[in-house]
Every structure is written in C-alpha cells, then in structure tokens.
Amino acid sequence: MPYEISAKVLNKIWLSKNTYLLELFAPQVASKAKPGQFVMLEVPGRFLRRPLSIAGVDGNRVTIVFRVVGEGTKNLSLVRRHTQLSAFGPLGKPFPTPESKAILIGGGIGVVPLIFFARELIKTGQNFELIYGEKSAEYLINERFPDIRFRIFTEDGSKGEKGTVLDGLKITKDDVIYACGPTPMIRALKRILETKNNTCWVSLEQRMACGIGVCRGCVVKLESGYK
Ligand SMILES: Cc1cc2nc3c(=O)[nH]c(=O)nc-3n(C[C@H](O)[C@H](O)[C@H](O)COP(=O)(O)OP(=O)(O)OC[C@H]3O[C@@H](n4cnc5c(N)ncnc54)[C@H](O)[C@@H]3O)c2cc1C
Ligand code: FES
Structure with a gap:
C-alpha cells in the first residue's frame, strides 16, 4: 500500500x-x-x-x-x-525475482531502478550483470555506487567501452533481462530478442500524472493493445 x-x-x-x-x-x-x-x-x-x-x-x-x-x-x-x-x-510493480542469471540494462538515467535491484541481487547472491550506458562520460553516475560492478558504455567512447548498452549484450538462453531506458533503446532491444525466447522485463518511463492507474495518462500502445 x-x-x-x-x-x-x-x-x-x-x-x-x-x-x-x-x-x-x-x-x-x-x-x-x-x-x-x-x-x-x-x-x-x-x-x-x-x-x-x-x-x-x-x-x-x-x-x-x-x-x-x-x-x-x-x-x-x-x-x-x-x-x-x-x-x-x-x-508500481517491483521487478520479479529472476530464476537464473539476470542481465540488467540501463540506458542513461534509466539505470536508477536497476541500482536498487542490483543491490538486492547482491544481497540474495543472485548472478547478474549490469550494463550501463550514457552518451558520454560526463553523465556517468556509477562512481557513487562503488559496491556495484557496472559494465560501462559511452557512445563517444570517453569512458568504458565505445557504443551503446546493446552493443555489449551477450545473452544465453536462460538469461532473464531487465531493461530501463529511452524508448529507442527498448525498441532496439525488442528487435534483438525477437528471435530468442528469453524473458524480458522492461520499465517504461512514460509521462505520468496520477501514478496509480486512475487518469490513464501513462497508457502505452503494445502489440497486444493498450496498457
Ligand atoms: C515510473 C517512472 C520513473 C522515473 N524515474 C526517473 C528517475 O529515477 N530519474 C529521473 O531523472 N527521471 C525519472 N523519470 C522521468 C521523470 O519523471 C521526468 O524526467 C520528469 O517528470 C520531468 O519533469 P520536468 O518537470 O523536469 O520536465 P517537463 O517540463 O515535464 O518536461 C521537460 C522535457 O522532458 C521530457 N520528459 C518529461 N517527462 C518525461 C519522462 N517521463 N521520460 C522522458 N522524458 C520526459 C518532456 O518530453 C520534455 O521534453 C521517471 C519516469 C517514470 C514514469
Ligand atoms: S499516470 Fe498512469 S494512470 Fe495516471
């Protein structure tokens, strides 16, 4: 509640x-x-x-x-x-607990909920990888969270690996994916996963008014209809 x-x-x-x-x-x-x-x-x-x-x-x-x-x-x-x-x-709905290795993908400020999740996974001893990307090094926030291991990507190569978070994605068949970031990143992830059977949970940062499902202000169009 x-x-x-x-x-x-x-x-x-x-x-x-x-x-x-x-x-x-x-x-x-x-x-x-x-x-x-x-x-x-x-x-x-x-x-x-x-x-x-x-x-x-x-x-x-x-x-x-x-x-x-x-x-x-x-x-x-x-x-x-x-x-x-x-x-x-x-x-909002909490991230479901993974049954196998979790791959956490945070694009830009979308990494925030994954930081909390990563800490929980560390506490419970779950296997996970956290991939975090920004446009450039000046936006990175990972140094504030030294207890978490991040795999860093920057689009301009100013820190970590050069490219986007999705360039770093290597998934095996049982991995469970959790992603939060800009809509183009989520769309690109969907294309990558189309030919795979992995479970993927996404957190959408839609504009919101009430936050509790009353105003319908945050409805998104899915292939299965509006949600
Ligand atoms: C469930 C949820 C969790 C979020 N968590 C975080 C978080 O942890 N940290 C964080 O920095 N932001 C987060 N956001 C996004 C954040 O709510 C918006 O950035 C914020 O409401 C913008 O308010 P504003 O008054 O500064 O901007 P506004 O004046 O309302 O808008 C300014 C610009 O920002 C864009 N914008 C507004 N809302 C969003 C949005 N939701 N997503 C992307 N662009 C937006 C607008 O299109 C506009 O271009 C989250 C959003 C949701 C729905
Ligand atoms: S913000 Fe989602 S229903 Fe109001």
Whole structure:
C-alpha cells in the first residue's frame, strides 16, 4: 500500500552533469519499497508531482537520483536540505525475482531502478550483470555506487567501452533481462530478442500524472493493445 507523506530532504548531492541524488527521510516508504518501484514526488513550483524511481533504501531513508530535463526537475535540483516535499509511494510493480542469471540494462538515467535491484541481487547472491550506458562520460553516475560492478558504455567512447548498452549484450538462453531506458533503446532491444525466447522485463518511463492507474495518462500502445 502506498503512503502519502511529507519527506524531509536530508541530503542533496551533485553526481554528474545535470544529475543529482536526494536522500529523503521517508520511513514508511523505505519500509515497503522494492526494486522497480517509484514515488510521485513534489517538485517545487509545479502542480503535478513527478514520478522518480527509488534508487535505494537505507533504514529510514529513500534515495532518489534524477536528471534535470525541464522546469520541475530543475526546481528539484535547487531544493535545500531540510525542505519538506510531499511524496506518494511506493508505487508500481517491483521487478520479479529472476530464476537464473539476470542481465540488467540501463540506458542513461534509466539505470536508477536497476541500482536498487542490483543491490538486492547482491544481497540474495543472485548472478547478474549490469550494463550501463550514457552518451558520454560526463553523465556517468556509477562512481557513487562503488559496491556495484557496472559494465560501462559511452557512445563517444570517453569512458568504458565505445557504443551503446546493446552493443555489449551477450545473452544465453536462460538469461532473464531487465531493461530501463529511452524508448529507442527498448525498441532496439525488442528487435534483438525477437528471435530468442528469453524473458524480458522492461520499465517504461512514460509521462505520468496520477501514478496509480486512475487518469490513464501513462497508457502505452503494445502489440497486444493498450496498457
Ligand atoms: C515510473 C517512472 C520513473 C522515473 N524515474 C526517473 C528517475 O529515477 N530519474 C529521473 O531523472 N527521471 C525519472 N523519470 C522521468 C521523470 O519523471 C521526468 O524526467 C520528469 O517528470 C520531468 O519533469 P520536468 O518537470 O523536469 O520536465 P517537463 O517540463 O515535464 O518536461 C521537460 C522535457 O522532458 C521530457 N520528459 C518529461 N517527462 C518525461 C519522462 N517521463 N521520460 C522522458 N522524458 C520526459 C518532456 O518530453 C520534455 O521534453 C521517471 C519516469 C517514470 C514514469
Ligand atoms: S499516470 Fe498512469 S494512470 Fe495516471
């Protein structure tokens, strides 16, 4: 069950170009949050809250990592410590537990929910690989999470391997794939997997208004119809 709360900003940290980490004091959300879930978080000066994935929990704290793309996230990047922000969560379906090796694919800021998931997989001793790509090194956030091993790709080759996350994809028949990133990446992944029988879970970062399935604002068109 999601909670309607007022979350105190405990910490704000600049991670990389246009990208920030917020630590929120949010005990109820922290106690229930699972990897793959998100919160609807107030952004100062905007009427609608914004959906942001949970990057991790630590005791009473919930970590959010976001990239500035518009007014709302810009305003969020300017909040000061001890600001109270209204929040609603945790929301969304958690990632299902893999039965075999998990391949986690994070394109850009889409890596955020996979960071939380990777930590859970480490805790439970599951075999996994986390492939993370950005346009260039200046956007990378992996150094903030030294406990997780990332396989890094940058499109311009400024760090890690040169290319996109999908260039690094080597899957065997039982691997379970979890992907979060821009729509072109998800489409390209679908083409790669068309001839394979692997299970693949994707987390779509659709624009949202309510976050709870009421307004139909986040509906996406699938081959099987609208969802
Ligand atoms: C379930 C979910 C989880 C998310 N998790 C994260 C996260 O962990 N970190 C993070 O940085 N972002 C995340 N997002 C995206 C984030 O919600 C948007 O970037 C944010 O709402 C933009 O608000 P804004 O006011 O800054 O931009 P707006 O002024 O609303 O829009 C500015 C620009 O950003 C684009 N934009 C707006 N919303 C999205 C979106 N959902 N996806 C892609 N582009 C968008 C618009 O098309 C426009 O070009 C998530 C989205 C969803 C649905
Ligand atoms: S945002 Fe998905 S139904 Fe309202």
